[in-house]
Amino acid sequence: MSGSGGVHALVRRAHEERVLAILRERGGLSRAQIAARSGLSRTTLSEITGDLLARGAIVVVNTDARDRAGSGRPAELLALDPRSGQFLGVDLGHTRARVAVADATHEIIASGVDEYPPGSSWPRRLTAGVDLVDRIASEQGINLAALQGIGVGVAGPYPAGGSRQDVLAAFAERFAAPVLVDNNTRFAALAEASGETEAGDVLYVRLADGIGGGLVVGGRLVSGAGGAAGEFGHVKVDPSGGICRCGKRGCLETVAAVRPVLAAAGVDDLGELAVRRDEPRVRAATDRAADALGRVLADAALILNPELIVIGGPLPFAVPEIVAGAAAVIATEMIPVGSGPLIRAARLGDDDGARGAITACFLQSPLLADYPSAVPGSRS
Amino acid sequence: MSGSGGVHALVRRAHEERVLAILRERGGLSRAQIAARSGLSRTTLSEITGDLLARGAIVVVNTDARDRAGSGRPAELLALDPRSGQFLGVDLGHTRARVAVADATHEIIASGVDEYPPGSSWPRRLTAGVDLVDRIASEQGINLAALQGIGVGVAGPYPAGGSRQDVLAAFAERFAAPVLVDNNTRFAALAEASGETEAGDVLYVRLADGIGGGLVVGGRLVSGAGGAAGEFGHVKVDPSGGICRCGKRGCLETVAAVRPVLAAAGVDDLGELAVRRDEPRVRAATDRAADALGRVLADAALILNPELIVIGGPLPFAVPEIVAGAAAVIATEMIPVGSGPLIRAARLGDDDGARGAITACFLQSPLLADYPSAVPGSRS
Incomplete structure (x- = not known):
């Protein structure tokens, strides 16, 4: 903890996550209902929902005009945008790329595979991975503008001239979302472990x-x-x-x-x-x-x-x-x-790496698991 | 995440920590000032300060009567009790109990040791530990009403008839603070690792x-x-x-x-x-x-x-x-x-277990590190 800025940001993030968690659980709620459930002041809550609306993480789904006819401006109901929380899992193996896409409810909504010759160069694999994502998005009608995170699993070790940095760069250049890179066997471990124990x-x-x-x-x-x-x-x-x-x-x-x-x-x-x-x-x-x-x-x-x-x-x-x-x-x-x-x-098939990459993205969400990683000085 | 009760307790604890963090930083503040700085509603804040006052974690240091003469009941200023021992580490070994007390700044402000014969019964060790805490508090002027957490390390395995539950019960009965119990060697590991890497x-x-x-x-x-x-x-x-x-x-x-x-x-x-x-x-x-x-x-x-x-x-x-x-x-x-x-x-001496027990308490503090562990269904 290096000063009050970090603590403030952390508290703000905790409040934001609390609001998101409540909406995840309950669907549409008015600001007053969210305030009652979260214990936050109207002022704090209003800042947080304003920011979440601006970022598209939540949307106005309804107004309760029927119940309040004649009583002034109707209260808006807020909810998570079902199309907003999308996560992409990519597995770049020795002979094929695999991609899976999950929505905010953690459901896999699209997937695909593209093979390349064993021992393909690193740029070739990266291009195959990125192109496969584009193809799946276009064929299966996925809006990639809503991506919340991308996990990329790679078969280690990196081929000559390749590095973790190349993977980050290739995906960060093409998609506007945070990118996580790790070994695809480790991601498979996470996928096999997920929800089981x-x-x-x-x-x-x-x-x-x-x-x-x-x-x-x-x-x-x-x-x-x-x-x-x-x-x-x-x-x-x-x-x-x-x-x-x-x-x-x-x-x-x-x-x-x-x-x-x-x-x-x-x-x-x-x-x-x-x-x-x-x-x-x-x-x-x-x-x-x-x-x-x-x-x-x-x-x-x-x-x-x-x-x-x-x-x-x-x-x-x-x-x-x-x-x-x-x-x-x-x-x-x-x-x-x-x-x-x-x-x-093991129970999962060849998509275990891509699924685990998505799980790793979910775990980056502070309320779920990786809270302390946002503290300055700790690892990301 | 199996229900909202646990999440509620978590949020409550986060709010409490936020209030304590603000008082740690700023000294005496009125409830209105704390509300403004924390973003909490007056109702939520009033519950939290009431509870903290009742536990002695915070005290009324002043009223701003001078500034508000004639305007009704003066606003109280609240502050942390400067003598409050915030965290207690206890190590119940095979031949001695060790206790260390840390204040809110993580400084060790009191400590002590009490020996017992090797192979002492479990009730004997527990009594020695609890009595040692009381003795240190009374001799070294520590206010135990403000405890935020107690970590108790035990030399495993438990003697015949003893259990983790006994330890929890003995300390929870005597002190109004959450109790953590773990193996004292593991606590020593945490103490050696602390702040080093x-x-x-x-x-x-x-x-x-x-x-x-x-x-x-x-x-x-x-x-x-x-x-x-x-x-x-x-x-x-x-x-x-x-x-x-x-x-x-x-x-x-x-x-x-x-x-x-x-x-x-x-x-x-x-x-x-x-x-x-x-x-x-x-x-x-x-x-x-x-x-x-x-x-x-x-x-x-x-x-x-x-x-x-x-x-x-x-x-x-x-x-x-x-x-x-x-x-x-x-x-x-x-x-x-x-x-x-x-x-x-290893660098630490015989108090490594007690120090590590305190470190474990700090890590339980939601703002610091261990946020997800308090969620029901995950381990404690």
Whole structure:
């Protein structure tokens, strides 16, 4: 808190959110009704509703002229503009862009996908993402002038020459709304966690070509100090194991990512892995992956004590027994804590990153979750 | 958000905080002046000041009778009680209670300690804590009627027959303020993390008779779904290691807690360990502890990506080389992330738990940081 300006802005924002929350819950209300429900003075309320009307966040939906005929100027009823609170989620993966659009009620009102060749350049992916948004808007009749926020998930790491700044710039240039950028696996974690748990303490891990993940603590996505939280893939599981692409030996990725599992199983692809999964050699490979994954997640669960662990990605999708195997290991290792977390396979499809990007935008709303981030000096 | 009752309490508390913040800044003000500055209606404000006066958090310092002679009842000026202890931190350890009192400026204005025999019953510890607060208040002239919050840290696990509920009840019965209860090691983590880092992403681990710890993410303490976050002690470091008190084999506690280190070093107590720490056998024991600790913290850091790791407790206090040894392991294991966290020894003394309990109270204050946590359905 660096002075009274910040506190004042914060209080103002709290009042504004209170008004929006009341309208979100109740629909059309007069200023007098809003004042009664919010405890705000008429003067303060009038300033706030004036500003919200000017910004288009709320609209005049009616006047109660019928009830007050002859008694002077009728009282206006105010409500949220249903077309006003739109949020855009974009997921720029290695081979395709995905877009989803949600309205103020959090409903997905439009979505789409556009593929590009694997290894496409960064400008190519960004252009594909922005163009896809425009195409969806035009084909599905979405007014993008009403955007409240854009979340963009990117498959890390950035290709040569690319950066988080490029993503911000590309979307901020084209659309007049705040842009959030984060890893698409982390957004997927947020989407899987969303609305599911009481407190929102969730670990998400994704077994694909690499192994990434995301943490949700108290309903919020944990980015970590360097934006690198969720590196489950490089936790050591076998000190005498193979060399990992990171340079270390025996990382989880060397045992439980798609390629090492296929190699150990002696099969060519995930389809074959799924079909032949009861054969001893295949079973041994997936059991080993499940065991290593279970040990890493158990350690993480001892430290974080989550309610729920979600295991996603193409590998457990092909061989769901990996989820059950990891769950058995976690249950054993969690003994000292008493009750372990629930463990389940991921439920969302390929749009998990885009959905999570939208959830992240909602969470930026102060009454929902991220209030302190608006305080000067704290992170955004 | 499951209803308007919780939101109402939240708004009420925000208004109360606003009034206190204004008085903190300006000294004595009339109700009309407070209304003008806060944007609150006279009715709302009158309720709030009435309640604050009744609780002794604010006092009538003056009337402006001179200025309004003859114009009826003079307007009272209200101000904070300068001697009011706003926040109370209590740490109920295995052998002593510690209390610290902070005023509205977060300054510690009083503190004290009371010892009891190891293994004292739960009622005995609670009584000692409450009595110590009363004694400090009376001896050091602190007005407890103005308390805004009480944080109570307890050494876990609860003794037979004890529960979190007992603690809440004992303090809520005696003092008219909200009570927070958490593990005292977690509060110590919060105290060590407080004000130190940009984003507040900190891991804290404490090597004592057991090994516990705490996580601070985005400036907030992570409790975990079952209140069991921070169980670093039961992460497996040696699959063929000794049996731990939890029933598992090879937990970090079997290698890096005080007793196994003393046993492996062949010394009787921590004083002797410190003096003889360059002897080969002693060195081997502390090196092994540092290595195991470093591996556990490295895995945790890969997953959480903290800015800072703090290593505390009597063991590293006796042998600071354990901190350096663990830091070297963490630096090596963190390669894939690029820049690892800062690692340092704990700085606070035995009052870390009581200080952290106060910090937790500050963070509950809606204007400061923890706004969403008071919403029904989210965790407290």
